[in-house]
Amino acid sequence: MHRQVLSWATVVLGISCGATWAQKSATESIEEYRAMLADGNPADLFEAKGEALWKEKRGPKRASLEQCNLGKGPGVVKGAFVELPRYFDDVGRVQDLESRLVQCMATLQGFDAAEISRTPFGRGEMANVTALATWVAAESKGLAFNLPQGHTQEKVAYEVGKRLFFQRGGTHDFSCASCHGEDGKRIRLQDLPNLTKNPGDGIGFAAWPAYRVSNGQMWSMQLRLNDCYRQQRFPFPAFGSDALSALSVYLGVNAKGAKSAAPTIKR
Amino acid sequence: MNNRRETLKQGMTLAGLLASTGLFPQFAWAYNKTAFDAKSVADVAKAFGVSAPVASKDVTITGPDIAENGAVVPLGVSTSMAGVKHLLILVEKNPSALVAMFNVSDAVESSFSTRAKMGQSSDVYAVAITSDGKALFAKKEVKVTLGGCGG
Amino acid sequence: MADPMRIRAQMSGANATVRVLMSHEMETGQRKDASGKVIPAWHITEVTATLNGKPVLSAEWGPAVSKNPFLQFNVKGAKAGDKVAVTWKDNKGDTRTDEATVS
């Protein structure tokens, strides 16, 4: 009975004030749905796995990752995520979190970095990299992004990243900016953050890694960017490539001050 | 009047769903739910009397009005009644309707939440099966939207 | 072996609210792989829980429960320090039990 009254109200209001009302109520319902999912994020499962992997003696060298330097010194995890990607002296290049984790797995544990980089997302050691990244990110939850820009290569990476962000291509002429260059836009029902500036706490760069409910997978930033390019109808960007690190620097520097909410839960 | 007929029709639909799980043979008479159209529902229900599943304010279904993704739809079932043996969650339009059955004990509250897959927009039911074999239910509609970019 | 569960059990009044995340594919048996072959059903069929070793909950699940399942229930008369254990079994005979302390 109550329901019928409500549906009538929808019809009447729909006539009197056009589409806006119905649209808003759909948006509110989606918000409600997202709130229901927030408590009990399966990302927790990957976070726990990542923490165990960090401490476990693994690989040909039977070593843990506890001496891995994520930029704040060997073994310092808290706060590392919100300062990545950054320049690393030992390799002479800018690395993002996942490239750095693979680097540590190679140097400390004796894994083959090239082989891990070739492994599809969600499989074998690549799945472990994602779990590790999820845990490392979770250790910085609530901290504000503050990527270093002191080194020339970090500045170069920002400039290269900016060019990648605006690069139109593929069969559809899309660039990252086609969807993420303006405020208040939506693709289907998904809100699109404007990534040319700080889009706010826990939005955009500050929201990944994230658990994707659509396929039940944990998505790292590398996979997030990889799938953006897939949907842009671009060719395939290599895991850990300088291009993806540079793009991440552009997004991360723009997000300066945004508090990290990672790992989050997404559609 | 319409409203009552609607409720009875839902009861029939649900009886079919319950029977299809194979767990509750007492509802098997309604297994072929297509046999009942809206017009004859009232008569059929009268013939079967109280054993038809009935809507009840004492049973609650919780869930979103719109699910952004059918792969994960948060659903909850609860009841304030005593003498309930099982609490069920069903999604009418799923290939097999029964999502989960919780056995109620004195040691837990009669309230459970989980998450279900839904292939399409559908009515979802919370059903309480009492120790004397009756089925009481609540239902709500959950719309499943098409996701982001892809197909 | 299956990955561990995440169990949180928190006091709320005289009861403990238990939230469980399980690591499981929950394959429906309705999907096909790239080559068109049906992916066989693989899902949790039974979930049980105990409080300090005493059974408090049993549930039967079908393939429509979402991947990496979530479950919330409330245990009556629990107190901080009590042990809540949750066990799942799947249709391939795999099983996993994890435990958490009520806080």
Added chain:
Amino acid sequence: MKITKYLSFAGAALALAGCAVVPGSQELDRMTEQAVKAAFRTQGIANVERVTATDETNRVCSAADVAGKPLAPEVAKAIEAANLKAIKWPTNGRFIGDWKEGEKVAQSGRGQTWTDDAKTVNGGNCYNCHQIDKKEISFGTIGPSLYNYGKLRGVTDVTNPSSKPIVEYTWGKIWNSKAYNACSNMPRAGHAGTLSEQQVRDLMALLLDPKSPVNQ
């Protein structure tokens, strides 16, 4: 192989690190090009040329976006003219198809990714960015609402000569959006071979046919 590529980029940057000065714009463009070549590879039907050999329109518009400045009017005009010239007009002047089929094309976002195969029927991706039929609440807002598209433009009969300009413009816009706005965000669905002539015809009906739900 991959490692040498990494090194070449790192090497270039390292040499510059010595001066501790960020290189000029042209050098940064060159480094970006190098990074793109090193990173992207052909996968499935998604050829690497889609990013290494983009056309003049995309190159000029990308550069303008990086600079944060619109194109010079004469450059914009030249790009628009070139794209207008490339439009393929419908065979036998048949502009209008079936709006029901058009709705399916508008709904579908399939095709042309590296996970699609060549046999996939491409969609138009229209609802991703536009409101179209009001019944579909899951629509994007990157482009303008197209609800009542034909009605608002006074199209009561698509065969009437008075409708000709809007019918032609709409075909041209779907086929090659850059003919009317050099750096439009909209794909060039016909030009790029995403949609067939018949699919465009059906989209035309969805937007312009007075019987289409769009114009109710």
